[in-house]
Amino acid sequence: MSKAHSVADKILARLRSRRGQAVHSRDFAELGCATAVRQALSRLARQGAIRRVRRGLCELPRVGKLLNLPAVQSPDELVRAWARKNKLRVIPSGAYAANLLGLATQVPAKITYYTDGRTRTLGLGPYTVRLLNRGPKTMGVQGRTASLVFQALRYLGREAVTPQIVDRLRSLLSSRDKAELRRNLDRAVAWMRPVIEQIAT
Numbered sequence: 001m002s003k004a005h006s007v008a009d010k011i012l013a014r015l016r017s018r019r020g021q022a023v024h025s026r027d028f029a030e031l032g033c034a035t036a037v038r039q040a041l042s043r044l045a046r047q048g049a050i051r052r053v054r055r056g057l058c059e060l061p062r063v064g065k066l067l068n069l070p071a072v073q074s075p076d077e078l079v080r081a082w083a084r085k086n087k088l089r090v091i092p093s094g095a096y097a098a099n100l101l102g103l104a105t106q107v108p109a110k111i112t113y114y115t116d117g118r119t120r121t122l123g124l125g126p127y128t129v130r131l132l133n134r135g136p137k138t139m140g141v142q143g144r145t146a147s148l149v150f151q152a153l154r155y156l157g158r159e160a161v162t163p164q165i166v167d168r169l170r171s172l173l174s175s176r177d178k179a180e181l182r183r184n185l186d187r188a189v190a191w192m193r194p195v196i197e198q199i200a201t
Contacts, residue, residue, distance in 0.1 A: 007032040008040040012049060015060045022059040022078050024085035057081055057124075075111045076100060078124040088117040089139060090131070091147040094155025101152050101172070103165060114138050114151075141187050143180040145173065149199065150188065158191045169199045 010031045015023055028037045041058060044050040051061045057078070076092065083090040091097075093112040098104040111127060114134040122129045141147045149169065153161055173181070178200040188196055 007036045008044055008049075011037070011040055011044065012060075015050065015058070022057055022081035024057050024081060026085055057085070075124065075127045075129060078127065079113055079122070079129055082122065082124060083115070086117065088115055090115050091134075091138065091141070091151060093132070094151045097148045097151035098155050101148055101169065103152055103156065103168070137187075141184050143184065145177040146180045146184045149173075149181060149196070150184070150192070153192050153195060154189075161195055166195060166198050170201065173199065 007028075011028055014028065014031070025037060025041060028041075031037060032040070041050065045052050045058070048061065050058045052058050075096075079090055090113045092100055093114055095104065095108040096111055096113075099107055110130060112130045112132060115131045116139045117131065117133065119133045120131050122131060141150050156165070170178075181196050181200040185193060185196055185200075
């Protein structure tokens with residue numbers, strides 16, 4: 001087996017181990033020199049074994065179950081892969097956070113994330129994603145689940161957070177998620193604190 005083929009095989013194995021998660025080319029740095037990795041990625045893309053989402057960002061091709069057509073990853077998966085590559089933190093904004101938690105059924109027309117990086121607009125595959133810079137009040141919430149819940153509750157507002165929504169989140173979240181919420185309780189605004197306490201019980 002040639003070295004190039006060995007690198008390509010290792011790249012495919014790494015992508016499969018990520019279970020469909022988009023991966024940046026820098027994640028393959030230890031598999032070979034930069035030239036070997038670049039050539040292997042180009043070869044795999046030409047063969048259709050991988051799909052390039054954006055410069056340096058790739059994934060395994062997927063086929064939708066209903067229409068048997070090529071499918072792309074969710075915006076959330078792609079944004080998080082991009083953020084890992086750029087060493088930035090991202091948090092889905094309120095409307096999209098509520099959608100990801102199943103509290104809102106409609107995907108917002110404009111997908112927006114908050115970030116500790118600069119404000120910009122990204123093209124990720126078929127999606128256009130707006131990144132808005134936010135300070136510690138927003139970005140200081142630690143943990144993926146806690147950030148989602150905080151943003152979703154803020155988006156829904158005090159009057160719309162019904163006992164049914166509290167029960168749904170309580171049943172949806174794991175004990176680890178609930179512990180994460182409790183650790184961030186001091187970052188919640190006053191009206192959200194008793195709601196989070198109920199969810200985290």
